[in-house]
Amino acid sequence: MTDFLVPTDSVLPSEAEATPDLSSWVLRITASPDQRVPRLRQATQVLAAMQQLVEIVQGVRSPDGGWDPDRPATPENLLPYVFEEASDLLDALESTLDSFSRRPSEGAESWLSQDLWQNYCLAEDFAPQLLWGIARSAYGVMRLLEGVRAIVQEDGRSPRESHGIVRMTALLQIRIADHSQTIDLVTHHPPEMTLDTTVPIQLLEGYPMTEPRPAGELLQGFVQQIRMTTPAVLSFLNGVAVTGLTPQHRWQTGTLQLKMGLEFIPDYEVTRAAVALPQSVPILKFTDTVWLEAYRTTVLQQYLATLIPQLSAYQNMAQADLPPLADDILPLLVQNACEVANLLESAPPFLAQRPAEAGVPLADLLPWLLWCVSRSAYEVMYLIGGLRCRLLQPGQAWQSGLLRLLLTLKVSTPEHDWYFDLATGHMPEPDVFPLEPDVVVQLPSRLGGSQPCLIEQWQSRVMAAIESATPELRFLLEGTAVDILTREAEAVPALVQLLVDFDFLADLQSS
Numbered sequence: 001m002t003d004f005l006v007p008t009d010s011v012l013p014s015e016a017e018a019t020p021d022l023s024s025w026v027l028r029i030t031a032s033p034d035q036r037v038p039r040l041r042q043a044t045q046v047l048a049a050m051q052q053l054v055e056i057v058q059g060v061r062s063p064d065g066g067w068d069p070d071r072p073a074t075p076e077n078l079l080p081y082v083f084e085e086a087s088d089l090l091d092a093l094e095s096t097l098d099s100f101s102r103r104p105s106e107g108a109e110s111w112l113s114q115d116l117w118q119n120y121c122l123a124e125d126f127a128p129q130l131l132w133g134i135a136r137s138a139y140g141v142m143r144l145l146e147g148v149r150a151i152v153q154e155d156g157r158s159p160r161e162s163h164g165i166v167r168m169t170a171l172l173q174i175r176i177a178d179h180s181q182t183i184d185l186v187t188h189h190p191p192e193m194t195l196d197t198t199v200p201i202q203l204l205e206g207y208p209m210t211e212p213r214p215a216g217e218l219l220q221g222f223v224q225q226i227r228m229t230t231p232a233v234l235s236f237l238n239g240v241a242v243t244g245l246t247p248q249h250r251w252q253t254g255t256l257q258l259k260m261g262l263e264f265i266p267d268y269e270v271t272r273a274a275v276a277l278p279q280s281v282p283i284l285k286f287t288d289t290v291w292l293e294a295y296r297t298t299v300l301q302q303y304l305a306t307l308i309p310q311l312s313a314y315q316n317m318a319q320a321d322l323p324p325l326a327d328d329i330l331p332l333l334v335q336n337a338c339e340v341a342n343l344l345e346s347a348p349p350f351l352a353q354r355p356a357e358a359g360v361p362l363a364d365l366l367p368w369l370l371w372c373v374s375r376s377a378y379e380v381m382y383l384i385g386g387l388r389c390r391l392l393q394p395g396q397a398w399q400s401g402l403l404r405l406l407l408t409l410k411v412s413t414p415e416h417d418w419y420f421d422l423a424t425g426h427m428p429e430p431d432v433f434p435l436e437p438d439v440v441v442q443l444p445s446r447l448g449g450s451q452p453c454l455i456e457q458w459q460s461r462v463m464a465a466i467e468s469a470t471p472e473l474r475f476l477l478e479g480t481a482v483d484i485l486t487r488e489a490e491a492v493p494a495l496v497q498l499l500v501d502f503d504f505l506a507d508l509q510s511s
Contacts (some may be wrong), residue, residue, distance in 0.1 A: 025123035025174070026245045027256065046096050047301040049089040050308060053337045054344065056082050061338075075334040086333045090326060093317055123244075127172055129378060130236060130258065131185040134170050136375035137230040139368055141222055143206035144168040145186055152264050153200040153212055164266040166201055168222065169194060171261065176244040176254030194261040201262070215262050223260050225343060229306050233258065283485040284411075284496060285359035291480045298472045304340065311336040359485050362420070366409060369476070369498060370422040373407055376469035380405065380462055383502075384423060390442040391504055392452070393435075401506040403441060405462065406434060408499040413484070413492055419499075434501030441502075455502055462500060473498060 059065045060081045061073040071077060079086065135142040147167035154160050170185040184191050195201070197216025203209050227234050239257035286292050308314050313332040374381040383405035391399050407422040421428045437456035444450065466473055479497035486492075 024246045025176075026120060027123050027126060027174075028120050028243045029256070030241045030243055030253075044301075045092040046089070046308065047304050049085070049092040050304050050337070050340070051300055053082060053085040053089050053333070054304075054341050056085050057334065057337045058341045058345070073338070075331040075338065078338070079331055079334050082334060082337070083330070086330045086337070087326070089333055089337075090329060093314065123174070127183070127185050127188075130172065130233065131170060132378050132381055133230050133233045134185075134226055134258075135371075137226040137233070138222070139371050140207045141168065141226060142371050143367075144203075144222060145170065147265070148203055148205035150204055150264075151202045151212070152195070152266075153202075162264070162266050164264055166195075166203065167263045167265065168219070169261045169263050171259045173257045173259060174242075174244070174254065175257075176242070177252040179244075179246075179252075179254075182259075191261070192263060195264050219260060219262055226260075228343065229303075231309075283359040283361050284365065284494075285483040285485055285491070286480060287483050287493070288481045291475060295472055295475045298475070300344075302471060303344075307340055307343070311339070359483075362411075363425070366420055366422050366425055369409065369473075370407065372470045372473055373405075373422070373466060373500075377462075377465040380465055383458075383462065386505075387443060389444070389504075390452075391435075391506075392440040394438060399504075399506045401504055403443070404503050404505070406432070406499075406501040406503040408501070410497045410499055411482075411484070411494055412497075413494045432503050434499075435504055439504075459500065459502065466500070 057078060060078060061067045063069070067073065131145075135145055144166070145168050147165040150164065150166035152162045152164065152166070154162055167186075169191055171182050171191050172185055173182045174180070182190060195215040197214060197219070199215045200212035201215050201218055202212040203218075223237070227237065236256065236258040237260075239255050241253065242256045243251050243253050245251050313329055313336050316332070317329065370384070374384050383403070384407065386402040386404040389401070389403040391401065391403065393399075404423075406428075408428065409420045409422060411418045411420070419428055420426070421432075435455050437454065437459070439455045440452045441455055441458065442450060442452045443458075466477075476496065476498040477500070479495050482494050482496050483491035484494050
C-alpha cells in the first residue's frame with residue numbers, strides 16, 4: 001500500500017500539542033469575494049442558445065460526427081462548424097447583459113455566499129456549512145465524499161489491482177500565527193494518507209468508469225465541477241485571509257484554505273443498508289415522454305444557469321466597459337461550450353441523459369432524490385438529519401423531541417401503494433406519520449428564530465427552497481407515470497410522486 005499512498009500536510013506532533021481545538025476558534029474572514037459578475041436569472045434565450053451550442057459541439061467533435069481524430073478539436077478549428085450557434089449565443093448574452101439587474105440572486109448559492117462570508121463565526125459552525133457547499137455541487141461529488149467502491153492499480157514490479165473504497169477528502173487548513181491545524185470536514189479528524197496523483201483509479205459507483213484514470217486527473221475533474229457549480233467555495237480553494245481568536249490568546253492573522261484529495265481504504269466491504277424493496281419494484285421506467293423531455297430540459301438549463309456566470313466569456317462581457325469584438329469573443333464562447341460539454345460528458349446530470357427505455361433502479365433513484373432536496377438549502381439539509389425542538393399538537397401537552405423532514409417516494413399501482421423514506425432507503429416504520437399542518441413547533445434560533453410557528457409555515461419555507469434551487473423536482477412533486485419492470489413479469493403501470501412532510505419522534509420522558 002505504501003507504493004501509492006502519500007502523507008498529507010497534517011500538523012506535526014509538536015504543533016498538535018500547541019494548537020487549540022478547532023471548536024474553540026472564532027474566525028473573521030477579512031476579505032470578501034468578488035461580486036462584480038452578475039448572476040444569470042430568467043435568461044431563457046441565453047440558456048437555450050448555450051444548450052444548442054453545446055449539443056452541436058458534442059455532435060461535431062464526436063467520431064460519429066465525422067471529426068478527424070488526428071485533428072485537434074480546438075475552438076479555432078471548431079468555430080467554422082458552429083459559427084451560427086456561437087453567434088446566436090453572443091447575441092443572447094449581449095441582449096441579456098444590457099438589461100441585467102446586478103442584484104445578487106436569492107437562491108441557495110447566494111445564501112451560501114452570505115453565510116460563509118459573515119463577519120464572525122465559530123469554526124465548528126463554519127466547517128459543516130463549507131462541507132454542504134462542496135456536497136451540493138454535484139451528485140458525484142457527494143457520493144465520493146461518502147466513499148464509493150473502486151479499483152486502484154498498484155505500481156511495482158508486479159502490478160496488481162486493489163479493491164476497496166475511494167473517498168474524496170475535504171481538508172480545511174487553518175494557519176494562524178504559530179497555530180496550524182488541518183481537519184477532514186467529513187471525519188472531523190486530522191487526515192490520513194492520500195493517493196498519489198499518478199495512481200490509476202476505476203470508480204465502480206457514482207459515475208462508473210469503463211477504464212482507469214489517474215487519481216490527479218479524476219480529482220481535478222471533480223474540483224473543476226465544484227469551482228463551476230458552487231462559486232461560493234472557490235475562494236476557499238484559493239485560500240482566504242482570516243483573523244482568529246481563541247481562549248488565552250489575542251486576535252491573530254492567518255489563512256484559511258480548503259484542499260481536496262483522494263483517500264483509499266483497501267479491502268473494505270460496503271455495509272450500506274439494503275433498500276427494502278418488494279421484488280416487483282426493482283426498476284422504474286418513465287413512460288410519459290412529454291414529462292421526460294420537459295424534465296431533461298429543466299435539468300440541463302438549471303445546470304447551465306449555474307455554469308454560465310463562471311465562464312470566462314460571460315465574465316469578460318459582464319465586466320467590459322465596451323462590447324467585445326465578435327472575432328475575439330466567439331472563439332472564447334466555443335472554448336467555454338467545450339468546457340461545459342466536457343463536464344456533461346464526464347458527469348452527466350442524473351436522468352438527464354439516461355436512455356428512457358433503460359429505466360432507473362429504485363435503489364439509485366432514492367439517494368439521488370435525497371441529494372436534490374438536501375442541496376436546496378442548508379437549513380433543509382439540517383431538517384433532513386433531524387433537529388431538537390419543542391412541539392405542541394392540538395389536544396396534547398408540549399413535547400420535546402426530534403423533528404425531521406420526512407421525504408417519501410410514493411409508488412402506486414391499482415393494487416398497492418408503496419412508500420420509501422429517502423433518508424433511510426426503507427419503508428417508513430409503522431409509527432412514522434406526517435404531522436398535521438396546524439401543529440406548533442419551536443425550533444433552534446439558528447434556523448430563523450426561536451418563536452413558535454405552525455408546521456405548515458416550515459413546509460412552505462422548505463417547498464419554496466426546493467422549487468427555487470431544484471425546479472426539476474417540481475415534476476416529481478406533481479407525480480408522473482412509470483412502468484415497473486421486473487424479470488419475472490410484464491411491465492406494471494404505476495404512478496410515482498415525491499411527498500414532503502414532517503415527522504416527530506418524542507423523547508421518552510415527554511411522551
